[in-house]
Amino acid sequence: MKYFLFVLLMVLPLSFICAQQNAAMLNDSAMALYKNDPQKALTILEEALRISKENNDQFQISKSKNNLGIVNRDLGNFEKAKQLSSEALSTNDSLLKASAYNNIGVVNRNLAKYDEALKNYLSALDIYQAKNMKSEIATTYNSIGLVYSYNGINEKAIEYHLKAKDIFESLDNKKGISEVYNNIAIIYANDGALEKALDYFKYSLEIEEALDDKKGMAESVNNVGAVYYYLNEIDSALVYFRKSLAIEKSIGDMAGISASYNNLANVLIETERLNGTKAYIDSAMHFAQKSKIAVDIESALDNYSKYYEAKNDTKTALSYFKELVVYRDSLLNIKTNEKITELEIEYQTEKKEKEILSQRADLAEQELELNEKNTQLLGLAVLAVILSLLGYLFYSQQRLKNRQLKKENELKDALLKIETQNRLQEQRLRISRDLHDNIGAQLTFIISSLDNLKYGFKLPEKLSDKLKTISEFTTTTIYELRDTIWAMNKNEISLEDLQSRISNFIDKANLTSNTVTFNFITNTSENEHIKLSSVQGMNVYRIIQEAINNALKYADANTISVEFNYTEDQLKVDVIDDGKGFDIENEQLGNGIHNMKKRALEINGEISVISNKNQGTHIQLQINDLKKYTTNDV
Structure with a gap:
């Protein structure tokens, strides 16, 4: 009997170990x-969870739940994925906990809960950094970059993507490199650099095909199709979108299926191929609602509105457009970007505080070592040497304390500077987002409503002309609003960027005036790296804009020239026309010239106006000592 009991005690742990390994x-x-x-993977994971529960193996239970969450996430079952990974957070294993945080972050990002997603990613990043796990750190950097990219904070997004790229390349991680290039390509595409984006997407697709990663292949194929669409190569775009749809269906990814149907519907509407298009939109909305993907629901509503507008059913089109505006407003909460910035501030501040504590500990150790050495020397030296050493040690300790205080003050100043810069960026983001999402959306809705009135009703000619004037004025207001947002979203503006913006404005002015010849001359090719503050750049742009508008309205000019010159830290901008001119001494200057002088004064510049009757007008803006205005501190 005793022998039987002994064998039983030995067998039970072995069976438990076998089950655990299984x-x-x-x-x-x-x-x-x-x-x-993915479907086969779900079946296997459910079996792993059942075995783990039977043996009360808490680690394997949490691991199985998190893995189920990852697979459900890829299939677009976001709520279920979030629940499973949240349950896995009860584990004591830090790496498993980090994986769960990452998966919850991806789910929240897809559900447009960007502030929660960033919080999840930062929690995972803390664990990976503590363990110096480079591949996982890079993956998390890439995910954080996506959050910023989705919110239009492109500079921050590229910063995190490039951090991830450097680590993945050092590890020769092909999958990681593919994802980084794919994410950077999306930013290039959104900025209009389509050829560059296409190269990056195709490079990412080659890697995914070599890895035989169907999910990655579907995403890359879809992105290539989108670029071909924007390049107006419609047939190529349709081929890639249908290929993406086929791959997504083969793996049962509801999110991907919805996006592919939306893309196909959008291309067909744009090219006026309406037969069967509504079926694509219906399918997109079905899968988007099933997976609760905010961006795809929004795209489907937009496609419905465009489809009925193309069918000349303006009443139904307007109904879907209103539904789209309401849905979009419910998602694009201004506080989202504010919370993201706050979390970034908290994370960076906490990191700096840890560095301060670490440096203080090092200084304390150094001071302790120094005191121990002093004690040994005191025991061996004669009284005269001891007295001289005491004086020297007192002086050294005082210098050490002074250095310590200096370092602490420098660290405090650095923290204060970071907090100030982050608060400033937060305010800029909040204001620009408010302008774009609220005022911009409202102006766009006004234009759409005016167009619907013109085309939906037979109006008197006089009233129709008045509505056209209001629509054109509103469109001009949107362009000026975009210029303001462009300047607000930048800490600094390069001379090259400013000249490009002015060149675009001149091109638009040239289209509206067939009788005037425009010349744009730049003698700054070797100095285009020079940076101006956002305030400087915007004021210079507005002065040139005002000068050109005045020439078009009042000068009856045949030629208008804009010239940039930079010499010895001095920037000169000349706007010259050959119009009828005016007598500066005897004519009262208008608000336009007063506004230009006021703007020049705000940036410590000088403006001069030279004009005589029948001899044209020459307006010159001069900014001296430009170096002191070209730093990031401006």
Whole structure:
């Protein structure tokens, strides 16, 4: 009987170990194949969870739940994925907890809960950095970059993507490199650099095909199709979108299926191929609502509005457009960007505080070592030497304390500077987002409503002309609002960027005036790296804009020239026309010239106006000592 009991006690732990190993093997095998066969992976993971629960193996239970959350996320079952990974957070294993935070972050990002997503990613990043896990750190940097990219904070997004790229390249991680290039390409595409974006997307697709990652292939194929669409190569775009749809269907990814149907519908509407298009939109809305993907629901509503507008059913089109505006307003809460910036401030501040504590600990150790050495010397030296050493040690300790205080003050100043810069960026983001999302959307709705009135009703000619004037004025207001947002979103503006903006304005002015010849001359090719503050750049742009508008309205000119010159830290901008001119001494200057002088005064510049009757007008803006205005501190 005793022997039987002894054998039983030995067998039970062995059976438990076997079950534990079996659950671990099932988890590993499922995650190795889930990209290409997610349904089979789900079946294997459910079995691993059942075995883990039978043996009360808490680690494997949490691991199985988190893996189930990852696969459900890829299939677009976001709420279920979030629940499973949240339950996995009960584990004591820090790496498993970090993986769960990352998966919840991806889900929240897809559900447009960007502030929560960033908080999840930062929690995961803390764990990976503490363990110096480079690949996981890079993956998390890439995910944080996506949050900023989705919110239009492109400079911050590229900063995190490039951090991830450097680490992935050092590790030769092909999948990571592919994802980084794909994410950077999206930013280039949104900025209009389509050829560059296409190269990056195709490079990403080559890597995904080599890895045989169907999910990655579907995303890259879809992105290539989108670029071809914007390049107006419609047939190529349709081929890639249909290819993406086929791959997404093969792996059962509801999110991808919805996006592909939306893309196909949008291209067909734009090219006026309306037969069967509504079926695509219906399918997109079905899968988007099933997976609760905010961006795809929004795209489907937009496609419905465009489809009925193309069918000349303006009443139904306007109904869907109003539904789209309401839905978009419910998502684009201004506080989202504010919370993201606040979390970034908290994270960076906490990091600096840890560095301060670490440096203080190092200084304390150094001081302790110095005191111990002093004690040894005191025991061996004669009284005269001791007295001289005491004086020297007192002086050294005082210098050490002074250095310590100096370093502490420098660190405090650095923290204060970071907080100030972040608060300033926060205010800029809040104001620009408010202008774009509220005022911009309202102006766009006004234009759409005016167009619907003109085309939906037979109006008297006089009233129709008045509505056209209001629509054109509103459109001009939107352009000026975009110029303001462009300047507000930048800490500094390069001379090259400013000249490009002015060149675009001149091109638009040239289209509206067939009788005037425009000349744009720049003698600053070697100095285009020079930076101006956003205030300087905007004021210079507005002065030139005002000068050109005045020449078009009042000068009856045949030629208008704009010239940039830079010499010895001095920037000169000349606007010259050959119009009828005016007598500066005897004519009262208008608000336009007064406004230009006021703007020049705000940036410590000088403006001069030279004009005589029948001899044209010459307006010159001069900014001296430009160096002191070209730093980031301006």
